[in-house]
Amino acid sequence: ELKVEQNPLFLSMQExxxxxxxxxxxxxxxxxxxxxxxxxxxxxxxxxxxxxxAVKQEGRLMASxxxxxxxxxxxxxxxxxxxxxTYFCAVVAGDSxxxxxxxxxxxxxxxx
Amino acid sequence: DVKVTQSSRYLVKRTGxxxxxxxxxxxxxxxxxxxxxxxxxxxxxxYFSYDVKMKEKGxxxxxxxxxxxxxxxxxxxxxxxxxxxxxxxxCASSYTxxxxxxxxxxxxxxxxx
Numbered sequence: 228e229l230k231v232e233q234n235p236l237f238l239s240m241q242e243x244x245x246x247x248x249x250x251x252x253x254x255x256x257x258x259x260x261x262x263x264x265x266x267x268x269x270x271x272x273x274x275x276x277x278x279x280x281a282v283k284q285e286g287r288l289m290a291s292x293x294x295x296x297x298x299x300x301x302x303x304x305x306x307x308x309x310x311x312x313t314y315f316c317a318v319v320a321g322d323s324x325x326x327x328x329x330x331x332x333x334x335x336x337x338x339x
Numbered sequence: 340d341v342k343v344t345q346s347s348r349y350l351v352k353r354t355g356x357x358x359x360x361x362x363x364x365x366x367x368x369x370x371x372x373x374x375x376x377x378x379x380x381x382x383x384x385x386y387f388s389y390d391v392k393m394k395e396k397g398x399x400x401x402x403x404x405x406x407x408x409x410x411x412x413x414x415x416x417x418x419x420x421x422x423x424x425x426x427x428x429x430c431a432s433s434y435t436x437x438x439x440x441x442x443x444x445x446x447x448x449x450x451x452x
Binding site for chain 1: 343
């Protein structure tokens, strides 16, 4: 059974700092997604990572995938308050083309 | 832009009622999904559909059913609502094409009293 674990589940940090959110998954998968959710809002797709060594960047966020270690990271550089949100990773279930298994989410609070 | 529209943002129902949650997408997506979201548990898949009139159970289908009579519309039905079904319900849709992300509606916060 595929399981997805994120850590930390909660992170409070100061503006200007760097930090990394980790997403581990338990069985082989070749696709990983990162989503963002603002309070009271829906989920927004951030990154799609499709292969080992894939790296995607958007502004202060950078995501990477290591399929051998079954690990993805979401790195935040010089955090700003607007990045406060809950971040989810999701992995494609092994025998499905589209069903996702989700991590529990990381609630990120960035203090001015 | 993809638009996934859920019929209600907030809904309050009573125990034992039959509850309908509606979802419509405007991008001709083949796949549609219903999730529930509870604090600390992430998103859990209730049902999904990969074509009209087709449905598959997700991880927590008990107490729910679904209907997909048209490609753009996917309905979630709580046959006899119970208090443990109080939750945030999220609808999503996607293409079958490899790697395409799921697009989500705004969610329905359902309270069962």
